[in-house]
Amino acid sequence: MKGNGYHVAVVGATGAVGTQMLSILEQRQFPVEKLTLLSSARSAGQKLLFNGAEVTVEEAAPEKFEGVDIALFSAGGSVSKALAPEAAKRGAIVIDNTSAFRMDPEVPLVVPEVNESDLHQHKGIIANPNCSTIQMVVALEPIRQAYGLSKVLVSTYQAVSGAGVQAITEMNEQSQAILNGEEVKASVLPVKGADRHYQIAFNAVPQIDVFDTNGYTYEEMKMINETKKIMHMQELKVSATCVRLPVENGHSESVYIEVNESGKNVADLHELLETAPGVVLQDRPDEQLYPMPSTAAGKLDVFVGRVRKDPDEDNGFHMWIVSDNLLKGAAWNSVQIAESLIKLKLV
Structure with a gap:
């Protein structure tokens, strides 16, 4: 200094x-x-x-x-x-x-x-780390510390801002073209340098980055490998499916986890998440309170909601994680x- x-x-x-x-x-x-x-x-x-x-x-x-x-x-x-x-x-x-x-x-x-x-x-x-990895590990770390972690399955719903300003512009132009009944042009997504491009407006594209030889995209492999490195858990079972949605800002994730300790319930996870650094728990289904990109945009925190116990797996839980990909991500x-x-x- x-x-x-x-x-x-x-x-x-x-x-x-x-x-x-x-x-x-x-x-x-x-x-x-x-x-x-x-x-x-x-x-x-x-x-x-x-x-x-x-x-x-x-x-x-x-x-x-x-x-x-x-x-x-x-x-x-x-x-x-x-x-x-x-x-x-x-x-x-x-x-x-x-x-x-x-x-x-x-x-x-x-x-x-x-x-x-x-x-x-x-x-x-x-x-x-990758934006999608960051928000997920922030939410999972307090649970991992308390109860251990053996498996993570994540599906992402990622905003176009993750692909840059050109992707945002193209989404807006495509949306206007569709509303006007005009021809839709695509030249950015899913990957700018790829042979084929698809509209993102009013669509969901199950490809972020290019495909690896194993059928996963590089984005998916980033989430898998980075999670293991950050948590120092090469033995952790992680799999990911990454999807681009016509949302300008804020990534969402549906995450399924299996903890090591048996007999835990939603209240136990709520207690951990309520005091976790960088996490805001928004999980009151009776009031329709849950995280969304529109309410997470511009905020520094990771928002977690829809915490549920799996109906068949005693150690399994589902949750919904949202964060501003340009900020915390x-x-x-x-x-x-x-x-x-x-x-x-x-x-």
């Missing part, structure tokens, strides 16, 4: 997640003494407001990280692979929001509510890691 705060760099500052990072740094009154905003050459020169002052966005390059204490990356995996090691080499602690380093055994994959202590093992780069978790680094005196 120098003077009154830290030299913080944000890479991908003009993107959807980068702008949210800046907003959260402001909201949390993060101790920023100097701010460096970095982007591609295309966005360089733009001016962004931070704490009431204009900051000019510069083109990202290795030398820009000289003197930086904390570098928040959200500019795509190729940028992170090229520049994160350069930033770390110059003494910055990198918090990377892409998939570039998540499964690297030398890089901690951190959700502060779950495995904050893993930050002690960092070697200059810390990975921020990306920007907020990254800033939260930075706050944890300060708390643990690691920066």
